[in-house]
Amino acid sequence: MRIRLDISYDGSHFRGWARQPHQRTVQGTIEGALSRVLGGDPRLVVAGRTDAGVHATGQVAHLDLDEGQVRRLASTRRRGESEDGVSALARRIRGVLGAYADVAVTRTSIAPEGFDARFSAVWRRYEYRVADDLVPYDPLERHRTTVVRGELDAAAMDAAAGALRGLHDFAAYCKPREEATTIRTLLDFGWVRDASGVLVATVRADAFCHSMVRALVGGCVAVGEGRLSVGDLVRIRDELARVPEVKVLAARGLTLTEVGYPADDLLAQRASQTRARRDLDAD
Secondary structure, eight states, X not given: OEEEEEEEEOGGGSSOSSOOTTSOOHHHHHHHXXXXXXXXXXXXXXXXXXXXXXXXXXXXXXXXXXHHHHHHHHHTOOTTXXXXXXXXXXXXXXXXXXXTOSEEEEEEEEOOTTOOTTTTXXXXXXXXXXXXXXXXXXXXGTTSOEEOSSOOOHHHHHHHHHHTOEXXXXXXXXXXXXXXXXXXXXEEEEEEEOTTSOEEEEEEESOOOTTHHHHHHHHHXXXXXXXXXXXXXXXXHHHTOOOTTSOOOOGGGEEEEEEEOOOGGGHHHHHHHHHHXXXXXXX
16 A cells, blocks of 8 residues: 655754654654554655755655555544544644644545656745845744845846746756756746745746755845846856855755646656656666
8 A cells, every 4th residue: 555645844953854864854753653653664755855954835755555554554543533544644643743743744645556756746846935134034934034135136036037947957056966967847936025025936847956946046146136147047057067156045945835746647657757767867
């Protein structure tokens, strides 16, 4: 049985998603709770591994249960409950994690045939929040907002974001990893000020390479400050080399908000295509 888990977390006090020895991570925390509920040694496969300090409201993972875990899942249903064991699993995980936890499994469901949280995904959407001097400091938002001194030109930042969209090699906006491609399709990228005046970037792509979103928004902030032009960001992208003028902004401002999947009958095909492409990249 394969279970889909929808997950939210405040990344401030996690060392990222991926489990690491002697470090508190989102994956390790949820898998520990799952082990208490289901037994065994559960292992999650996630749509996108987030870095230390990055948040999520729309993270997705899947979990394959062995026969013993399936039996234990069925046996945990309480008399009189309307929920089945799968639906109730999210609530039981939250019970183990405790009240006011900084991570929550918001929903658990049986995954459709062919579903793979990582390889079936067709896009990921992130949000990045920046407060400049036009916005009064809000201590309640400090864990998910990056503060920048000065007044930023929102229109220039939005124009810069639009100029970067499309299928390109984003090596200049990624931290390189050996044998990993930096070619991505940037589907959406734009900036608006919300009702409080905070600058909010929405960034959506088929996939992201390491630190790509934080470098893209760092480039746009440089445009908003007047240090770079829209044309400069495009030129930097096309020259395929990282430059000191483009800063990788703090993780605190970044939130994974949604992962997109195709129709159920296309899930297996998408996963197969993505695996084949990743294998080709690694050759």
